[in-house]
Amino acid sequence: MTGIAASSDIAGRTVRRGLRLSALGFVGLAAVYVLALRYTPIEARQGLAQKIFYLHVPAAWSALLAFSLVGLASVLYLWLKDIRLDRFAAASAEVGVAFSAIMLTTGPIWAKPIWGTWWTWDARLTLTLFLFFLFIGYLALRAAVQDPAERARFSAVVGILGMLLVPFIHLSVYLFRTLHPQPIVLKPSAPSLPPEMLRTLLVSTIVFTVLYVGFVTTRYGLALVADLREAEELPDGH
Amino acid sequence: MVTEPPSNGEYLIAAYVVTTVLLVGYWVRLWRMAKKR
Numbered sequence: 001m002t003g004i005a006a007s008s009d010i011a012g013r014t015v016r017r018g019l020r021l022s023a024l025g026f027v028g029l030a031a032v033y034v035l036a037l038r039y040t041p042i043e044a045r046q047g048l049a050q051k052i053f054y055l056h057v058p059a060a061w062s063a064l065l066a067f068s069l070v071g072l073a074s075v076l077y078l079w080l081k082d083i084r085l086d087r088f089a090a091a092s093a094e095v096g097v098a099f100s101a102i103m104l105t106t107g108p109i110w111a112k113p114i115w116g117t118w119w120t121w122d123a124r125l126t127l128t129l130f131l132f133f134l135f136i137g138y139l140a141l142r143a144a145v146q147d148p149a150e151r152a153r154f155s156a157v158v159g160i161l162g163m164l165l166v167p168f169i170h171l172s173v174y175l176f177r178t179l180h181p182q183p184i185v186l187k188p189s190a191p192s193l194p195p196e197m198l199r200t201l202l203v204s205t206i207v208f209t210v211l212y213v214g215f216v217t218t219r220y221g222l223a224l225v226a227d228l229r230e231a232e233e234l235p236d237g238h
Numbered sequence: 239m240v241t242e243p244p245s246n247g248e249y250l251i252a253a254y255v256v257t258t259v260l261l262v263g264y265w266v267r268l269w270r271m272a273k274k275r
Contacts, residue, residue: 015272022265029261033254047243052253059257098264102257109253113246211261218268225275 011224018218025211032204040200052110054200057185058208059102060128064166066096066212067135071163074156086152087227089159091219093138095212100132115179123176127169134162148227 036054043050070089077085107125108118119125138158145151168175173182185191191198 012275015275019265019269019272022268026262026265029258037250037254042243044241044243047246048250049244049246051250055253055257095264098260102260105256105260106253109249109256113244113249215264215268218272222268222271222275 007224008228011221011228014221014224015218018214018216018221021217022211022214025207025214028207028210032200032207035200035203040196041194046114049110049113052106054204056103056106056110057201058204059099059106061205062208062212063096063099063103064169065209066092066099067131067162068166070096070159071166074159074163077152077156083148083152083227086156087220087223088216089156090142091216091223093135093159094219095215097132097135097139098215099208099212100128100135104129104132120179122178122180123172124169124178124180127165127172131162131165131169134158134165138162
């Protein structure tokens with residue numbers, strides 16, 4: 001088996017593994033829906049809209065995890081120049097944008113009945129929207145630059161800048177006057193949430209993380225396939 | 239005094255539908271790309 005054929009086999013297996021893991025994540029998501037809608041109590045002041053929290057928070061977690069890992073992989077890429085790190089960063093950025101879209105739609109849907117408005121330009125919301133646009137720009141940059149080494153270098157810089165926003169987003173509710181609720185789990189003191197709600201949130205967070213890993217694995221495998229095809233098409237075999 | 243929670247189930251449904259559509263839509267896109275390769 002030639003090197004390219006072996007790599008193509010690995011790429012195919014990676015894609016299949018990713019799709020299977022994502023499918024498993026969807027089974028978990030169905031379980032989260034049942035848990036959240038059937039077995040978790042209704043919050044007295046917010047009513048049923050509070051249950052949006054079980055999707056919004058895990059989506060935000062997955063998006064911020066994705067963008068943090070883009071930044072980390074980008075730093076390592078600039079240091080080690082390993083193309084696998086660039087490929088991972090690209091996969092994680094795309095998946096992060098998908099999870100951000102969920103975070104940025106479920107948030108306003110919750111805000112309308114609770115705050116009385118779909119959107120407010122406070123620090124947490126504005127920074128999150130800015131992060132989303134920054135990674136849309138990251139993906140557009142990758143699509144625009146043809147040379148693989150240049151593309152990887154330029155996008156690594158943008159990826160690192162995106163990562164630097166993540167701690168500001170998490171801490172924005174402490175640093176600025178904001179309408180957004182303060183953290184109730186990831187904070188210095190113990191989580192302030194009834195056990196049934198905390199359990200549902202934790203299960204949902206695990207499921208969203210599984211979906212993240214499944215999507216990134218698939219996307220990475222697809223990028224590997226594309227790279228191998230490009231290598232095969234080059235006349236000198238490089 | 240015990241008060242009833244507000245009735246806002248339509249927002250809950252909207253959020254769960256949007257999340258499902260975005261996640262499944264993205265998975266289908268990846269699956270189609272995998273089929274084409």
